[in-house]
Amino acid sequence: MxxxxxxxxxxxxxxxxxxxxxVAVDGRRITYAGPASDFPGGSLxxxxxAAAARILLPGLVDLHCHGAHGNDxxxxxxxGARAAAQYLHSRGTTTLLxxxxxxxxRDLLRNLTALRTVAGEGLTAGxxxxxxxxxxxxxxxxxxxxxxxxxxxxxxxxxxxxGTSLASMTLAAELPGASALLxxxxxxxxxxxxxxxxxxxxxxxxxxxxxxxxxxxxxNGTGRLRPTVTHLFNAMPPLHHRSPGPVxxxxxxxxxxxxxxxxxxxxxxxxxxxxKLVFDLVGAGNVAxxxxxxxxxxxxxxxxxxxxxxxxxxxxxxxxxxxxxIAGGTATLLDVxxxxxxxxxxxxxxxxxxxSVPAAVLGLSSEVGDLAAGMLADVVVVDSGLALTxxxxxxxxxxxxx
Numbered sequence: 001m002x003x004x005x006x007x008x009x010x011x012x013x014x015x016x017x018x019x020x021x022x023v024a025v026d027g028r029r030i031t032y033a034g035p036a037s038d039f040p041g042g043s044l045x046x047x048x049x050a051a052a053a054r055i056l057l058p059g060l061v062d063l064h065c066h067g068a069h070g071n072d073x074x075x076x077x078x079x080g081a082r083a084a085a086q087y088l089h090s091r092g093t094t095t096l097l098x099x100x101x102x103x104x105x106r107d108l109l110r111n112l113t114a115l116r117t118v119a120g121e122g123l124t125a126g127x128x129x130x131x132x133x134x135x136x137x138x139x140x141x142x143x144x145x146x147x148x149x150x151x152x153x154x155x156x157x158x159x160x161x162x163g164t165s166l167a168s169m170t171l172a173a174e175l176p177g178a179s180a181l182l183x184x185x186x187x188x189x190x191x192x193x194x195x196x197x198x199x200x201x202x203x204x205x206x207x208x209x210x211x212x213x214x215x216x217x218x219x220n221g222t223g224r225l226r227p228t229v230t231h232l233f234n235a236m237p238p239l240h241h242r243s244p245g246p247v248x249x250x251x252x253x254x255x256x257x258x259x260x261x262x263x264x265x266x267x268x269x270x271x272x273x274x275x276k277l278v279f280d281l282v283g284a285g286n287v288a289x290x291x292x293x294x295x296x297x298x299x300x301x302x303x304x305x306x307x308x309x310x311x312x313x314x315x316x317x318x319x320x321x322x323x324x325x326i327a328g329g330t331a332t333l334l335d336v337x338x339x340x341x342x343x344x345x346x347x348x349x350x351x352x353x354x355x356s357v358p359a360a361v362l363g364l365s366s367e368v369g370d371l372a373a374g375m376l377a378d379v380v381v382v383d384s385g386l387a388l389t390x391x392x393x394x395x396x397x398x399x400x401x402x
Contacts, residue, residue: 003027005024005130005296006023008020009381010052011033011034012195012347012348013348014351014355016033016034018312021033021036021113022034022044024039024234027377028035029373030371030375030376035177054381055386056371056379057385058091059095059376061093061369062093062097063097063288064128064130064230065093065291066100066101066295067297068087068332069295070083071084072304073111073127074107075111075198078117081118082386084098091399092226092333092334093334094393096125097356098383099128100112100130100131101149101309102143102289103146103307105157108360109161112127113162116162120165126300128166128168129170134376135198138196150175150177150178151177152184155184168192169185174197183210183214191211191215191227196235196236199249201245208253212258217320230260234269234292241394251278254286255282255286258287262289263278263289263290264291264336266331272342273343279353284349289350291333293330294327294329294330296330296334301314316332325340334382356369377392377394378393379392
């Protein structure tokens with residue numbers, strides 16, 4: 001116990017809110033997380049004003065981010081992917097999926113191969129394919145000229161390139177062959193995610209129900225049991241009282257525990273009031289806050305690229321030059337938590353949706369997404385305003401404690 005790092009402050013996770021708490025770390029693992037009064041070790045750091053104002057959160061988990069700090073995961077660069085992941089780690093996102101936008105089959109194979117290397121180094125939890133099997137009418141920031149109908153032969157090639165690193169794939173449920181592709185993905189432990197879709201309510205509901213059944217019956221051993229909905233509301237028809245569409249189907253599935261809905265709760269992609277409404281409707285345990293971050297995250301306004309498309313960022317909002325469509329986010333996941341809390345989401349619920357829920361989606365609940373003895377020592381330290389003051393990842397400071 002003498003070599004332990006001991007942090008003291010308010011401890012907030014999806015299941016804990018301890019006003020005077022302690023997180024103790026030895027090497028890569030947490031040895032204790034709980035009330036200071038119950039700490040079994042030696043002397044504790046004093047509960048001075050700095051400790052009293054400090055909040056200790058679990059490392060955040062992002063299921064959907066495309067890059068950061070000038071690097072795009074769709075560039076096919078191992079070094080660039082490493083740099084993007086390491087920047088996100090330093091901002092509190094200690095676990096992440098590297099998301100790819102639609103590209104040519106050759107580029108996707110190249111990109112998955114590069115991301116397989118980065119996942120093998122432990123810098124990411126794997127990759128997420130957003131495309132190419134998306135609805136052209138809901139392409140958003142994806143090149144419509146590169147979209148394809150579901151193709152199991154191509155999918156087998158993509159799976160071969162990714163190995164076990166492919167964790168999730170976004171599909172439009174209404175495309176011909178989507179059901180066969182869903183079955184193939186689930187059998188390999190890859191999470192089918194409904195998104196970039198114009199599907200009607202019944203088609204979307206059937207997709208999510210089938211995905212939940214197939215993941216639950218799969219013997220892949222990944223622990224991934226629930227499908228997701230890729231950035232709910234974005235790149236799908238809006239909910240209409242006579243045409244409820246994929247939004248209503250997704251909310252119903254989430255409320256029933258059959259799916260987890262992603263929300264880009266940055267105040268740009270979804271109004272803060274809408275974020276609060278979704279938490280109220282389906283419960284924090286069925287929401288995953290995400291960023292959809294792109295290369296401009298952590299940098300200034302200006303010109304960037306997202307896959308094959310030119311993007312301009314103005315006042316932090318990224319849009320495709322050719323169409324004006326929103327092109328990913330520029331916020332970090334901690335920013336999204338802060339915006340969600342400002343919208344009225346309780347801090348504990350926002351933290352749950354940014355840590356424990358996505359960790360469970362990935363089958364990683366025993367390792368990340370919470371603060372408990374035996375788990376990886378991923379700790380985000382913030383002040384009372386949720387401003388970042390330090391990040392511990394796997395027991396090492398990647399953003400030194402201030």
